[in-house]
Amino acid sequence: MPTDIDPRAGLFAGRKAAGGGDTLKLDERTDEALLEQENDALVANLHKKVDFLKKFSIEIGDEVKEQNKFLKGFDEDMVTSGNLMSSTLHKLDSVLGTGGSKHLCYLVLFIFVFFMLVVWLVRR
Numbered sequence: 467m468p469t470d471i472d473p474r475a476g477l478f479a480g481r482k483a484a485g486g487g488d489t490l491k492l493d494e495r496t497d498e499a500l501l502e503q504e505n506d507a508l509v510a511n512l513h514k515k516v517d518f519l520k521k522f523s524i525e526i527g528d529e530v531k532e533q534n535k536f537l538k539g540f541d542e543d544m545v546t547s548g549n550l551m552s553s554t555l556h557k558l559d560s561v562l563g564t565g566g567s568k569h570l571c572y573l574v575l576f577i578f579v580f581f582m583l584v585v586w587l588v589r590r
Contacts, residue, residue: 561569
């Protein structure tokens with residue numbers, strides 16, 4: 467692209483110079499060709515940016531679909547875990563309600579032994 471011709475000079479071709487002299491003269495074909503080349507370059511650059519944005523938005527959409535699928539599975543797992551915990555607590559309540567304090571002592575002893583075992587394994 468020629469750099470010796472000012473692309474803005476064509477805008478002021480019909481005006482008089484600041485000193486009141488003759489009008490600015492440039493070859494109109496050269497100005498049009500220069501402007502056409504600049505427009506083509508800008509259009510090509512814009513096309514590249516649009517393609518990039520299109521690919522990027524498609525990737526974002528794919529990632530969103532994958533994350534939604536993951537979250538749906540996670541939600542189902544949490545519901546299953548909640549139901550299992552609720553069932554376990556209900557059974558524990560029924561055991562503690564019918565067995566007296568003997569079951570509560572066994573439960574406390576089991577928890578104590580379990581935590582001591584975990585502490586022993588961690589320190590080892």
